Structure formats: C-alpha cells, structure tokens
Amino acid sequence: MSSQERISERAHDALSARKAGGLLRRLEARPKRAPWLNLADNDYLNLSRDPAVIAAASEAAQQWGVSAAASPLITGYTELHAELERSLASWHGYQHGLVWNSGFAANSAVLGMLPQRGDVVLADRLIHASMVAGILRSGARLRRFPHNDLHALQAMLAGENQREGAVFVVTESIYSMDGDCPDLAALSQLREEFAFFWVLDEAHATGWYGETGAGALEAQGCLGAPDVLVGTLGKAFGSQGAYTLFHDPALRDWLLNEAGEFVYSTYLAPPAAGAALAALTCIRELESERPALAGLSRSWRAAMQSLGADVPDGDSPVVPVHLGSAERAIAVQRGLLARGFRVSSIRPPTVPDGTARLRVSLRRGLTDVQRDAFTIALKEALQCE
Numbered sequence: 001m002s003s004q005e006r007i008s009e010r011a012h013d014a015l016s017a018r019k020a021g022g023l024l025r026r027l028e029a030r031p032k033r034a035p036w037l038n039l040a041d042n043d044y045l046n047l048s049r050d051p052a053v054i055a056a057a058s059e060a061a062q063q064w065g066v067s068a069a070a071s072p073l074i075t076g077y078t079e080l081h082a083e084l085e086r087s088l089a090s091w092h093g094y095q096h097g098l099v100w101n102s103g104f105a106a107n108s109a110v111l112g113m114l115p116q117r118g119d120v121v122l123a124d125r126l127i128h129a130s131m132v133a134g135i136l137r138s139g140a141r142l143r144r145f146p147h148n149d150l151h152a153l154q155a156m157l158a159g160e161n162q163r164e165g166a167v168f169v170v171t172e173s174i175y176s177m178d179g180d181c182p183d184l185a186a187l188s189q190l191r192e193e194f195a196f197f198w199v200l201d202e203a204h205a206t207g208w209y210g211e212t213g214a215g216a217l218e219a220q221g222c223l224g225a226p227d228v229l230v231g232t233l234g235k236a237f238g239s240q241g242a243y244t245l246f247h248d249p250a251l252r253d254w255l256l257n258e259a260g261e262f263v264y265s266t267y268l269a270p271p272a273a274g275a276a277l278a279a280l281t282c283i284r285e286l287e288s289e290r291p292a293l294a295g296l297s298r299s300w301r302a303a304m305q306s307l308g309a310d311v312p313d314g315d316s317p318v319v320p321v322h323l324g325s326a327e328r329a330i331a332v333q334r335g336l337l338a339r340g341f342r343v344s345s346i347r348p349p350t351v352p353d354g355t356a357r358l359r360v361s362l363r364r365g366l367t368d369v370q371r372d373a374f375t376i377a378l379k380e381a382l383q384c385e
Contacts, residue, residue, distance in 0.1 A: 022325070022330060035340070036342040037341050037374070039341055039343045039360050040359070040361055042204070042234065042235035042317075042361055043236075044208055044317045044364065045364045046364050047207075047236065047279045047283075050238065052278050054275070055278070056278030057239075057271040057272070057275040060271045060275070061270065063270070065270065066270075068266055068267035068268060068270060070266060070267065071263060071264060071265060071267060072262065072267040073256070073263060076266060077267060078270055078273070081270075083277065084277050085097035085099055087277060087280055088245065088280070089245050091214050091280065092217070092245050094229065096247070097244065097246070098252050098255060098256060098262070099273065100242045100261065101265055102240075102241065103128075103130060103201075103234065104133075105130075105261035106130075106242040106244050107133075107134055107201060108134035108261060109259035110230065110244055110255065111134030111138060111199065112137040113138070113254070114168070114197070114228070115135065115138040115166065115168050116140060116166075117138075117140065118164065119138075119165040119167070119168060120140060120141045120160055121138070121141070121143070121169075122143050122144075122167065122168065122196070123142060123143070123169075124145060124147055124148065124175075124182070125144045125145065125146055126147045126172075126177065126178060127170055128201060128203075129350075131199075131201065147178070148180065148183075150183060150187065153190065157190065157193075158194075166197055167194070167197065168198075169187070169196045169197070170199045171198075172204070173201070173202045173205040173217065174202075174205040174318060175204070176318060177357070177359060178312070179204075179312070181205070184216055184220045184222055188222045197227050198225070198228075199226060200217070200228070200229055202230065203232040203242075204317070205219075205316070206232070206235070208290075208317055210290070212283075212284050213283040213284060215231070217229075227247065228244055228245065228251065229244070229245040231244075236283065237276050237279040237283070239272045239276040240272040241276065286364075294315035296364075296366060297314060297315045297316060298313075298315055299368070300374075301314060303372070303375040304360075306375070309382070310322035310323070317362040317363065318359065318360075319360040319361075319362060322355065322357045323356055323358065324354055326345075326356045329346070329347060331381075332345075332381045332382060335377075336381050343358045343360050343361075344358065345357075346359045
C-alpha cells in the first residue's frame with residue numbers, strides 16, 4: 001500500500017467512525033437571505049449589521065486597504081490596531097493590550113507560553129478547547145476541577161501552595177456551551193489569598209454584561225482582577241479577531257516576540273479593527289438597554305422550561321437545551337430548522353459524552369412573538385423526534 005493510500009484509508013476510517021457515532025460534521029454555506037430565524041451565531045447585539053459598524057469597516061478599508069498585507073511585526077500593525085488596543089485595555093481596567101487574529105490563537109498562545117514545565121495549571125473542567133490546547137503544549141501539569149466548584153479549587157490551591165513553580169488558574173466568565181458563570185468576586189478573593197496567576201476568558205460576556213458592557217467582571221465589581229484577560233471581537237462586537245489584556249507590559253512584549261500565532265501570520269485586517277472600534281462605541285452606548293438583555297434570556301428560558309425542556313436558569317445569551325444523545329440533538333435541530341429556526345446541535349467531543357444539546361444563541365431585538373413561535377416549534381420538534 002502506498003503512503004497516499006494509507007493516509008486516504010486513515011481519513012475514511014476516521015470519518016466512518018464519526019458518522020457511526022452521529023458526530024460527523026459538514027460545512028453548510030449560509031445563504032445571503034436565510035429563510036429561518038438565526039439563533040445559532042454569536043452576534044449577540046446585532047452589531048455585525050449595524051450601520052455605524054459597517055460604515056467604520058468601509059472607512060478603514062478605504063484608508064488602510066482590505067488586508068493588513070503583512071505580519072504585525074513587519075507592517076501589518078497599524079495606528080488603527082494600536083488605537084483599538086488602547087481603547088479595549090482602558091475599557092476593561094488594564095494598561096496594556098494585544099490584538100490577535102482569533103480567540104483560538106490568543107488562548108493557545110497565552111497558555112502555551114506563560115505556563116512552563118514545573119508549573120501547575122488548575123483549570124475548570126469545561127474551559128474552551130483553545131485553552132486546553134495551549135496548556136497541553138506548555139509542558140505544565142494540568143489539573144481540572146469540577147465545573148464552577150470553587151470549594152474544590154480552594155482545596156487544590158491549598159495543596160499546591162508550597163510548590164516551587166508558578167500556579168495558574170484558568171477559567172471563563174460565561175461558558176460557551178453551558179451559558180453559566182462562576183462567582184468571579186470569590187475567585188478574585190481566592191487570588192488574593194493564594195497569589196495564583198489568573199487567566200480569564202470573557203468572550204461570551206462582553207457586551208451583554210456590565211454597566212458599560214465590559215463583561216461579567218464589571219457586572220460583579222471586579223474589573224481588572226485577572227492577570228490576563230482574553231476577549232473576542234467576533235461575538236458581541238460583530239467583527240473578527242480577539243484581544244489579550246495585561247497589567248504587566250513584559251507579558252505583552254514576550255508574547256509579541258515569541259508567540260508563533262502572533263509573529264508568523266498576516267495580521268487582522270484593518271476593516272475588522274475599524275469595525276471593532278465602532279462596535280465598542282455602540283456597546284458603551286447600550287447602557288440603558290443592558291438590563292433588558294438579562295430579562296430576555298430569563299423569558300426565553302422560562303418559555304422552554306414550561307415545555308419540560310431541560311434548560312437551566314440564567315441570564316446569559318447562551319441557552320443550552322440538554323438532550324443527551326447526539327442523534328436526538330440532531331433530530332430536534334432538524335425539526336426546528338424545518339419550522340423556521342436555526343440553532344446549533346452540540347455533540348461530543350465539544351461537550352462530554354451523554355450531554356449533547358441544542359445551543360440557542362439569543363440576541364438583542366428578539367421579540368415576544370418570536371419567543372412564542374420558537375416555543376411552539378420546539379414543542380413540536382421534541383414530540384416528533
């Protein structure tokens with residue numbers, strides 16, 4: 001058998017195994033005018049289609065071109081990117097920032113470089129795959145604590161307190177598949193007690209929470225508490241890319257010098273940076289609307305719970321509908337799509353075995369009429385699957 005044939009056989013075997021387990025993924029091109037209500041993406045504030053954001057992207061394209069055309073250490077880093085860094089850092093209570101091409105790149109770089117062999121990383125069981133990828137690459141010892149269980153974390157910290165290496169704690173604010181949040185104020189107090197290095201991903205909280213929309217840290221009164229904050233520009237900002245924020249400028253300089261994800265890629269396109277700057281202005285101006293976002297989430301959750309659906313309480317834009325098996329999640333997703341609603345079906349290995357679910361992504365501007373229609377469609381899809 002030739003090498004080409006061996007590789008082809010491996011691919012076919014892997015795909016056959018995924019298909020047999022109901023886990024095969026396929027790309028589906030979204031039409032320009034979709035015939036369904038989109039409850040699957042992360043454009044939580046509808047800013048990707050906001051006229052001011054679109055105009056800012058267009059102006060940036062006119063001034064800087066549609067591509068950065070180089071890596072950031074060559075000529076890709078523009079005054080627009082620098083302005084975006086400064087604005088994001090100030091908003092979140094930090095002094096230094098760095099913009100990245102994607103959230104995956106930011107998380108994997110930070111956690112692939114800062115922890116090193118001899119260190120220990122204490123991570124929530126449900127952190128994002130990008131964080132896990134970085135930690136595993138770092139050579140540090142990884143220990144997982146039960147999801148949002150700060151008592152378990154405290155016990156682990158007490159056991160690690162005398163070690164010679166550094167101790168990292170890695171968490172998210174709003175978890176991308178469960179839509180829940182740890183007690184960030186309590187985490188901040190643990191940091192004061194144990195002096196660990198805290199990395200927090202606020203990707204799904206920015207825009208939705210906080211007086212100015214700066215996220216769950218702002219909402220819980222502990223802006224600037226983590227040593228490194230990771231955020232995204234591709235969700236509530238309606239743009240693309242990500243950012244990391246630091247109190248220590250040496251961390252920023254170290255990453256921009258040695259993180260391959262930053263050094264060796266053509267940089268974030270200027271129109272994305274321009275759109276993000278405009279979106280930040282929009283987010284800050286939504287202060288009066290922000291309380292209604294939490295109410296919207298509670299209302300949609302209550303409507304689904306009234307059907308007997310396994311939906312947790314909460315007020316985030318991420319609403320899981322737990323269904324158990326991958327096959328059932330796919331069947332209900334298809335039933336909803338046939339009735340005019342697009343949601344995501346989330347299956348292992350993205351979530352643990354036996355916890356497949358629908359992921360309903362809420363957004364600013366959804367109406368009670370849409371909620372009621374979705375509830376009826378969900379009821380029918382659950383009955384028919």
